[in-house]
Amino acid sequence: MDKTTITSIAQTTGFSISTISRVLNGKAEKYRISPKTVEIIEKEASRCNYSPSLIARGLRMNKTHTIGLVVPSIDNPFFANVASVIVREAKNAGYTIVLMDSAESETGETECVRSLLSHRIDGMIVVPCGVSPDYLEKIDQDNIPVVLVDRYFERTRLPYVSTDNFSGAYEATEHLIRHGHKHIVCLQGNPVATPTKNRVAGYLKALSDHGLEQFATIVGNDFSVQNGYGETKLLLASDNRPSALFALSNTIALGAYKAAREAGLTIPDDLSLVCFDNYMYLDYLEPPVTRVAQPIDEIGVLAIKILLRSMEKRDERSSQLLLPPTLLLAKSVRQL
């Protein structure tokens, strides 16, 4: 049982491969193929379970209907969620996702990107780990559109869609302040990531807007549970314990949570907590955690939309979007 191709159908039906191709692509009338012929060919195609070779087509058309997606770690609820949305939206638009995990490393990322280029993807969506947009911009200029998601670069022509991290952090911090907190510590993630920087900035602005600059404290260095745990351990062992923590991710918050519990502290009675990222489980902790939710669905949808538009007409002004987050109130903040 040989693979059935357009050529094999041509042989068994006696028509030429161009005719087969045209029929199977619905261009029968455009090329005046007779209804009889169409029927014969379609019948044969379905009899043989013909499935067109997208790679042959890709080679000929110089278009693979394939989109590359590079995330720092699929095994992270946030990115898994993003990937989920993107896979769905891409499919709706007739595209297929090639998934890469850069493992939070810059070299990992460039490897992924090189591989994607070799696969001749039509465009790519990247959550960058690196600090420079240069090589991605070059790729974009070479006609492989790139869209950044979540993390992005300050000065770049590349389109991106992310959350308005600044205002999200500002709101969260102000929420704490309004509840009487002054000594609020910020547990940050990877300091070079734009989201981190903007969240930290929002946190600082909120403090200074309320004359609390002197309490500003920023600790930590990555988005891991361990980081949240370790930093909180240190904080709680020190002389002047903060009254509230602002964790820049849900993973960091989890670590803080554990450290607080181990110290015998009750949230929110002894320590208040707010974090970034929404996640189902946060509602089931005791107490549920007040958090800044990112509009993941919208982010994914827009990322694909922008990418598709860039793929159509390359001259377009690139969209750089920051979507508004939502503060979800729960019970982890105490009114002092």
Place this chain on the structure above:
Amino acid sequence: MDKTTITSIAQTTGFSISTISRVLNGKAEKYRISPKTVEIIEKEASRCNYSPSLIARGLRMNKTHTIGLVVPSIDNPFFANVASVIVREAKNAGYTIVLMDSAESETGETECVRSLLSHRIDGMIVVPCGVSPDYLEKIDQDNIPVVLVDRYFERTRLPYVSTDNFSGAYEATEHLIRHGHKHIVCLQGNPVATPTKNRVAGYLKALSDHGLEQFATIVGNDFSVQNGYGETKLLLASDNRPSALFALSNTIALGAYKAAREAGLTIPDDLSLVCFDNYMYLDYLEPPVTRVAQPIDEIGVLAIKILLRSMEKRDERSSQLLLPPTLLLAKSVRQL
């Protein structure tokens, strides 16, 4: 700036494309290409940032170095985790993953599979939603190896790798029984999925081995939080409340958790809880939940290993593996 191909390099260096190809594939000495020539070509290739077209190569070689992965829902911690491992392992073996989400639907699954076949993937890893292995077996016979993961079929030649769900459930149930529980209700997931069936079987066997058949109660119908929530609500409203719940997934457990809390019940004092699936967050609930952990890493590693082996020599006896789970003790079970 035109795309650089093997042909463009041939033109600028003056050599033929076959020579370029051989040099760039490290077959220089095999074909006695002179060191000088090699150097010239390699220099030019790197100057132009040459990246071979994997789709052209795929067409010629009839091998794309691409593996399809179909999961019911990427946005599910368990499958995200599986995907993560598989992406990593595939990459290590020189393969790239094309990710598909079947959305827990049989038609969604066949669509995904059709698409993958059109993309001419070299093999695929599937977490099947359907009830029949037939069409997948046919694909496997047609020389596109298929490996099942997590869910599988009772009677099939297809290789699979999953958890020994029966013994995991048996152990979990017995754990409850040893703690004095008799009235243990099983909150099941999708009843047609093999894991569900085997877990239920393990649960029943444990009960009957301890002469508790009469307490056997199985409710629910899918792996959602809502299912766990709804069923637990009903249970807790009934006259004879169970003393313990056995949730067949962590999502179901979450729903049960919420319902219990809403009913003002304390776990484990008023109600004991054990569930399937490990997940970071389970340790942070109050109390942490005792659970049956699946060896996800091993599952992913083995799935790729088996797939690669099938791709090499098709005659191989297919491996059907059930890996042992681990009961992780926490604090959600009360000693009666």
Place this chain on the structure above:
DNA sequence: AAACGTTGCACAAACGTTTGTTCAAAAATA
């Protein structure tokens, strides 16, 4: 009946690779 428009399809090139075969020139041997 001659000229012409239509209908229905076939031919062939191209996309970027890999690889079996061929072949001239250089080197080695006789």
Place this chain on the structure above:
DNA sequence: TATTTTTGAACAAACGTTTGTGCAACGTTT
């Protein structure tokens, strides 16, 4: 010097598509 061997590389086909063009046969008009 004449012959054989070795060296270094080119030629060409093939993978499965799409698409611009060509061209018979048929039908219509004058």
